[in-house]
Amino acid sequence: MNADQNNVIIKVENLQKHFNGGDLKALNGVNAEIHKGEVVVVIGPSGSGKSTFLRCLNLLEIPTGGTVTFEGVDITDKKVNINIHRQKMGMVFQQFNLFPHMTVLKNMTVAPTTLLKRSKEEAEKKAFELLKRVNLFDRATAYPHQLSGGQQQRIAIVRALCMDPEVMLFDEPTSALDPEMVGEVLDVMKSLAREGMTMVVVTHEMGFAREVADRVIFMDEGVIVEEGTPDEIFNHPQQQRTKDFLNKVL
């Protein structure tokens, strides 16, 4: 949306990720910019490198080449303390990954109290506010296994929000859900987007991409093939590979 350089929050330059000693080029020179307040949706066929791209943004996957600049700092620099920067990049996984040995409330407060040195009261107050927002106020003392998949994923989202992140990264947040629970998770993400959260979302939910994305990135074989507004990508794709992909999924 806003191409103003000052608004760039993540800048990715010539990003490479090779597996198996270079045999497998999961990412092969990706360049991208994420702007503050922008919702970027990443689409593409299976194995195209979407997850790898997303996971390189917070260095969960260590790039084998190129740089990721977050808030002006090159976080691929080995001298950088990545843990500090990760605190400001929330991540939501396909498999939820809630901590099974902690209650919902503890899941949400363990990081803020330990890492941001917030008091227990302060952290819990924030947690309850967020729980109210996702209609799970009454599940604070439940353990993850007592919740449905949709509820778990909503908790995973607010757990990340408890750290007051600048960016939220989503890797197929609804792919592991029963169809009837997809809506409740997408609704939470939509409301986040409306509030101006910067989001990078890998998803197969084309409806969500059309409705919420400011920009859609189409990836294939480790590169960005095409990017643009939802209208440009879905209604007027330029590249043949994009057309083929959309024909298959739409």
Place this chain on the structure above:
Amino acid sequence: MFNAIAEWFSGVKAEFVLNFITKNRWKMMLTGVENTLLITFVAGMMGIAIGVVVAIIRSTWDKNQEVMRPGVGKFLYRIVNGIAKVYLTVIRGTPLVLQLLIMYFIIFASSRNDMMIAILAFGINSGAYVAEIFRSGIMSISKGQFEAGRSLGFNYVQTMIYIITPQMIKNVLPTLLNEFIALLKETSVAGYVTVMDLTYAASRIRASTYSPFMPLVGSAAIYLALVMFFTWLVGLLERRLRKSER
């Protein structure tokens, strides 16, 4: 008929008196029980300490060797991991009695602190089994748990402390306690190095009374009672863990 039964009873009573009461032989049995429990507890603790360290070394290497940058650190780690592997292979691949004898007659040939040597041998032996229990406990926790921790900003050690270890302890506690029960029985070879454990006490009584039934069956009954008691404790704990969650 009645006479026969009465005779049998008085025979049993005489046996009992001879083996346990005369010359205060029950005190020997008591010492045996005490020593058996002492060896089991101390060696068990030692086993846990060794096991945790070895498990961390082994699983950290297995999980991170590919992503570790080459250099002196990685080289040293490779050596430490190699030592851990040799330890596991040798200890689990040789009989416990021989480990005990080697400790006693070769490694600590000049020391006469029998008890300490026995505890050391059992602890080192137990450590190898405990290490594998812990390692499978660490490996059974999904990569996603680790990534969720790291993505929130926890560093490696914090992720281990707050997220991985508590789950691991829960997973391994029942198996660990069963290993402890197995250890209790395995200490019965302590007599090989003249430590007065329960089995050796029974055996000494048998040798001086020439009457095997009471001391042998008696000590077996005591082992059984101890094992049943600890098994009951483990069951209690398992039910408690299952109730709280997962």
